[in-house]
Amino acid sequence: MQTRQIVLASRPDGWVVPENFAVREADMPLLDPGDVLVRHLYMSVDPYMRGLMNDGGVAYAAGFQIGQPLFGRVIGVVESSRNKDFREGDCVFGMLDWAERSVARGGESLRVVDPAKAPLSHYLGTLGFPGLTAYVGMTLIGQPKEGETVYVSAASGAVGQVAGQLARIAGARVIGSAGTDEKVRFVVGECGFHDGFNYRTVPSIPEALRLYCADGIDVNFENVGGANLDAVLVQANPFARFAMCGMISQYNEHEPYHLKNLNEIVSKRLNVQGFVVRDHSHLIEQFIEETADHIAAGRMTVAEDITNGLENAPAAFIGMLKGENFGKQVVKVGEL
């Protein structure tokens, strides 16, 4: 049996380009005892993958290898199993290749998911690690209290939309920023953020934050970095918490943004806490239960952006890095 795969052809120098990827056909290996063959349905493309394209990867994970398939979070269906925990026809989540099929050696990273509880693609977004990322950053680090002001950048993205809704559920006043008017309308109109702005069209981010977060910012959920972070440092209230989830504005830049207001960390006694969701993956089942409840009760809205076809995964990934997606970016690779 064969499968199409997407491999890393070259490492990006600055912005990711289509030439960094190549499609190839590969033979599927035979299954050893414990192995599971998965046919892929949905693949996740996420900002953190940009770091894995660099030589050496990142502090918390080895990177992609030239000539080898990229890998990420996948929802698929078990096609064949030599593992007692997984049966043919099971829907599963796993860290698998960018491919139409892959083998999970010893069933590693696989987890059965329930197609009756939610659309399967949700397990890559609001009910998956992006949702858990929002939960960790907002609930464990940000800890918004009733009446506090919470600011979420990249607010309509996979993580941002959940982060803002969790803060709203906690009773905070939530302000979001995003890169199109449509995204702002979504987070305010459908996700229940109190207000929001388009960072591309406001006169400046500092001015927008003075206007939209007039009482200051108590919790900053940082997805963007750069000029966004610099402006938040100024508008932050003393003792504000910064959940440092990512800095997507900086991943493709040769010259990082020149931050000017870092000294506010000292004088305002800010708590700036970086985090990586994989340290908290033991919370996923509990998180899915709670969050499926929120969705079922109408307290939480989900936006997904689904691109069709494995061969379009590189374009979907590049578009997501540029903010062209609307909601969680997923690639559909097959039908159940």
Add this chain to the structure above:
Amino acid sequence: MQTRQIVLASRPDGWVVPENFAVREADMPLLDPGDVLVRHLYMSVDPYMRGLMNDGGVAYAAGFQIGQPLFGRVIGVVESSRNKDFREGDCVFGMLDWAERSVARGGESLRVVDPAKAPLSHYLGTLGFPGLTAYVGMTLIGQPKEGETVYVSAASGAVGQVAGQLARIAGARVIGSAGTDEKVRFVVGECGFHDGFNYRTVPSIPEALRLYCADGIDVNFENVGGANLDAVLVQANPFARFAMCGMISQYNEHEPYHLKNLNEIVSKRLNVQGFVVRDHSHLIEQFIEETADHIAAGRMTVAEDITNGLENAPAAFIGMLKGENFGKQVVKVGEL
């Protein structure tokens, strides 16, 4: 009765210059009930005062006013008192003017100190707020464990020398950096740091940290900011704690240093915590007891740099901002 005072003549634009200060004679006011007249013995000049020279002060304190005396921590002796808590001849600590005498209205900020327990100048350094600053940053935020590596910049300064010694007492491996070979010899030879380097003469700070902190940095006590902070971000271990005490390298710069490695906060899950000692002033008496014990038992060394004469306070302050002092910079204003 009259007193000499040092007033703010103008606000600095970049580096502080002698012309920002003026000496004047002022009449001492009469004492109202509750007031205490203090004759000054020692005055403290500290990095945080640079922020108070800017228009608007800093987030945690109002700034100095043009034409008004600067103020800071002072050790003096009560010359006259209309307050039952203070008697003529008491040695006191207080937030008082840069002057030879001042009146503490209602006795505000005054605290009696014991001249038998330690040289009086120590109450402005190791046994005062710089020492407490080190204690808060190292003990409450940094929390070094036995065998961890702790890095302290401005290591021979008022705060750094105490911070490093507290980490050494906690069983950590302590590396310091300072701006002269003599300062490095002091922190290694007399303060018991495990090693140290002169940041002005090493090929580069990143290279020095790779060499001196080969196992990475678990606790960073940040006094300097800029290039120092950027290098520590690279050498930090996952889950390192950054006690953000100050960024003296940046206070006089028009263009802040261009930080390149901020993304390490996310990928290494760093905890970057700003703090200001005044939030913790209730700990001072307990701190003095513990620390006086450390000194008496020979576990802690004290270095002070004493400049004579009120009129030399501006030069002592400017020299301290440039790193010309050796140990805690104090200005001696009078004899007991």
